[in-house]
Amino acid sequence: MAGMRFFLALCCLLSTGVFVSALSRVHVHPDRHWFMDDTGRVRIFHGVNMVQKGYPWYPAQMLNQSQLDELQSWGFNSVRLGMMWTGTEPQEGRYNHTYISIIRNITTELGRRGIYVILDMHQDALVRPFTFYDGVPPWLVQSFPPPDHPYPWPLENITSWQYAYVTQACSHAFQCLYDNYKGAAEKMASFWKFVASEFSNQTSVLGYELLNEPWVGDWTRDPELLLPGHAGKVNLSPLHDRVSLAIRTVDEETLIFYEPVTWGYIFSEDGVFGSGYEHVPGGKAFQNRSVFSYHYYCSLYHGGQPYPEYERVACDQIVGPKLFSAVQEDLKVLGGGAFLTEFGTCSPNTSQPDLSDTVECGFVLREADRFLQSWTYWDTFKGTGAFWDRSGRAIPERISMFVRTYARAVAGIPTAMTFDVVTRRFHLTFDPDPSIKEPTEIFVPRIHYEKGYTVMVSSELKCDIDEKDRSLLYVTLKETNNVRALLTNTSTITVVPSSDSVNDIEEAVCLKVNW
Template sequence: MAGIRFLLAACCLLFPGVCVSALSRIHVHPDKHWFMDDTGRVRIFHGVNMIGKGYPWYPAQMLNQSRLDELQSWGFTAVRLGMMWAGTEPQEGRFNLTYISIIHNITIELGKRGIYVILDMHQDALVKPFTFYDGVPQWLVESFPPPEHPYPWPLEKITSWSLAYVTQACSHAFQCLYDNYKGAAEKMAGFWKFVASEFSNQTSVLGYELLNEPWVGDWTRDPELLLPGHAGKMNVAPLHDRVSLAIRTVDDEALIFYEPVTWGYMFSQDGDFGSGFEHVPGGKAFQNRSVFSYHYYCSLYHEGQPYPEYKRVACDQIVGPKLFSAVQEDLAVLGGGSFLTEFGTCRTNTSQPDLPDTVECGFVLKEADSFLQSWTYWDTFKGNQVFWDISGRAIPERIGMFVRTYARAVAGIPTTMTFDVDTGHFQLSFEPDPAIKVPTEVFVPRIHYKKGYTVMASAELECEVDESDRSLLYVTIKQTNDVKPIRTNTLFITVVPSSDSMNKSPGSVCLKVNW
């Protein structure tokens, strides 16, 4: 199991030049819910999903060094990377070390660029023929007893893979996993224990997402399972407890990402309509290493068509705000952190701000900023990538919405963060912690500041740009003989395009940056 780690250790001894400094281990403040690094700074992550749905089970673009450089240049600090069970354990008890080595190399290359990785056991309707790829190995499902009704009962036909979830055959397979039929749940725990043993020493691995979008189980036998809180309590949470405890025997530090059924985070901890989790996986002691993973898709887009006002209101004034606030209510009960690990299925165009896709993804990003939420975007629309064209060229109008000015690390407690993609105006307010000796770090992408940018800040702050990468702005508390500001003081950082003459933000000019 430790083969990859042994090879890396030997490589470091023989060729020390190939070993790079590790990223900081990230933990979660159990009550305040922040991601925090080992210096005490609050961390916010922006990034993208990269999932290989089918052989060879990894996204080929992740082997492209220029593509990884591009992600870094966009300020992304997280990739949700598929850690596919069918690719890892194609035969029961036999692990594919070549696949593990490739995933390991991807995490190393991303780590060199300051990008953390969430290893995600991705599935959609579990396995073929319910869907178009095996989210779990075929050998696992072949060990289950046949369902009472043939696939696709109770439907006559399947017009979309997502409808396969409601079939009795797919629901029955999930229930066998939850019920640990012939040790199925233990086998999943064994898969994750193997993965964790291989990656436990790699701090660029932010954590392990145990099961993407879990289904409720066999609702045809127990219709109450369609209530997400009931399904969570009876099926989803116990599986997460079992798997997380197996991981903790080999990796006690990495974060564990857990997700309820997809409508279980709409209603917070509200009995049968909530997530069903009564504690983070493993129990209260693991709050500082647990992350509530959630997704947001308001499937009301009208690509290239006028956006009906009633649908915009439904998404932006009802569904979206309810979801974001419900997640915060869940955290108040469960503790730990939260991460918007999927949203998207939209092709934005910053030159057409009224397009439905632009409106909807813009709304989600603004909500994430207002709740100071980390996110990884789902970069696929109708089977095609959004950020790049078929030749692999990045599309500026598409990426402009997601490549944003934001505070990646805050030496204190952030209170508000806003960014206007149309004007380039950014503002951060935070309560500084003078005990933290490293700077607040703000990423300022060139795409929004063609003629440079101007930084305004509270008088107590001083600013510096990274001369090797002028998109990185560092802000620290001035060192004077005066009494340092106490932590409860709220300080401000504002960034505007240098061509913008308006200066109505608090504070004075701290720095002007030209490219």
Template structure:
């Protein structure tokens, strides 16, 4: 082959590879120094989505393989699913791996990716085990190998909690001691836990739509009867959780080094807040500061003092929930990650569902969280994503609240964005970064909020074009890539209904 032929062959090969390389950049997600999720182009990414967890065999939600349902989710702007990835499903017996279950998880991840959705692989548990009245978030064979608790289950409760009061199981000494055994490697628990994550990462790491791995859902503090100081969230985080998270993070770094590790504090840590014995107890990231680009604090918000329903939301309850608890959760999550580095993601909120009544508890509570997360530029996944009525039809009262306009990918720094649920008006401002070689993408739920089309106004000479549900915003024609933008340059995007 001549030199000219060789160069031409290399050029054609480059042309063939460019689309794949461009797609890889778009899908590769990490965390920048500001704690924002960014893709390979450097665009700031926001995620809206749902939780999908099945707490019993076969341990996977088959609706995540339902193409028509996923198309609807995509049409509403959902680009993330926190997917129940169940330890008991992966390791049904000691030293046994269920390859069939892993194959199904991999298929779900692939199917979600085909519909534009990233997966957070969530090792879900609640009250740890079926041995103590729950389901097997941790395999029963492992819990059965732990020493017996100092007091039999359900001490100190007079009887087992009812299904609606399942969280009371955390009060029992049996559950607390089982968590302590888990954290302290009783019966080789940490080795088994690490093997679980090795198996999961090996099964899904080839997908470019795995956002990351969530080490454990809502960890309990440990044996609070033997050591009451563990009720202080900072003590539990520092002494029980962080050493375990260090170990598991190192394991995952060897299996899938580019993915984000999602880690949770005890659930009340962000209500207490502060440092030392308060707050998360994480004075550094799991695995150390070098993991800042692949770490994210996973946190939850629920207003446990009310049970939101269809009734009118009393002002005092709204103040307690939204002005106090929600504010503390959002602010303390921000402070925690500002101290350690890494990102943050509201991976659960709920106990609310819009009803179509403006003053109803569910309507106000859900819409308040959605509005506040817009203000904080926070990604979220909703629990438990019940968008259908009893007859299987879509519950449009719920859909309308969650199908929101938002900046899915920003080629620069977002300044602010807001969506008016009533009027459909969307306002967005950002500081452009001409070095980013990809457009800003604003998601618009056309079928839900803009059935007759949209009117768009973009300032700064930037242009826009609508492709399906995505509004692409680009710099003026002739702008040189990599040119320095003025520090005070702000592009605004306004979208209204026609």
């Protein structure tokens, strides 16, 4: 019923002509690893995960027009949306076209708001009873032979779904998928081929994420699989090759997101401690349409307490920097792009800067900016969404951590980007490309600049705002007969609250914006 109401509302919108132009198709620079749109601008994405782990397999927030409007107003330009295999193919070979229609309407509504979608085939420990929902259809796993030992061997009981991964039964089921037992991998490829055939003409679909957090396979038969490089080489990479090639028979353009074993992207070394991938899914020819998906979870939940120093050091000085650097090293070998598609288990409160969740989320966001990485925050709040309470009210002290000033599109090559959530000062440096006619686009959220904001730029730049949405700042090169003569240094853009002094900033004031 909710899906029907949403469909009727969408038809009403279309009939009144309230529709924006289609989003640009995005590809990846195979060597520089940037996301790039059809105009040649580098694109950076900020967003949130929306995954419904169970019937009806799509999140209720995505049917709420006001909450979609809020996502747009907060500057988010990406959503990682659950594209659930069980919801799509509840019976083998029989696809649920009603479900597909609802997902298509969601992607259309998000695209209408300038928000791209990553369709994510989400799973956690595959199916019940290993976990609390069927991430893959039960009919698939029911076709596998039984493991040597009953679930949950070698454990006596399971207190949380994460522990199911170490059981032989769950690991055996993954191995059957990787081994294409009775065509299991081909069936997964057929699922994705069907999805791609349904969404290939929607440029609002940024990419297809083939398998969330894949497990290593049956480590009880081959203990070496616990080494992520070995698992990646013998199990994950061949599966991703098979599925991606099936997709490419119906969709040559949409990005394919692939994910190694979750601890395989902490190390960039070749061999058993890395991802194990020797090429992007499908091979080198697909580097400009392939994205290395990675997740970051380090800190523990401390119930609103200050962050223990030992844990902060371990996460923010050792594990975190190592992971972000390792991903960049992997890209040098594999080509393609990278996207931080999950991080979380932190619910920050910007009014409590010493709170462990505030510190940890802030660290991840700063690192993402430092490496110019796109991200989608994990929705950790069941039934409510990451940014709303149970009554549907937005939570300002949480939103203000993730709603940030950032460059959504850069007409050139970005070299550095920073945003300080305390001072609200934003700074971007980039090398402009005079051949790109579209502007550099900066999103400036009102939540951080209630009294307005001031923009400073280097001398070769000029700026303007979107009069319909004063959160959108556009920066272009000045018109001159000799543009290249102006480009002797890296260009800069700085944004500060209007109440701040700008005497310590080298650039000239370009404009002051009041709401």
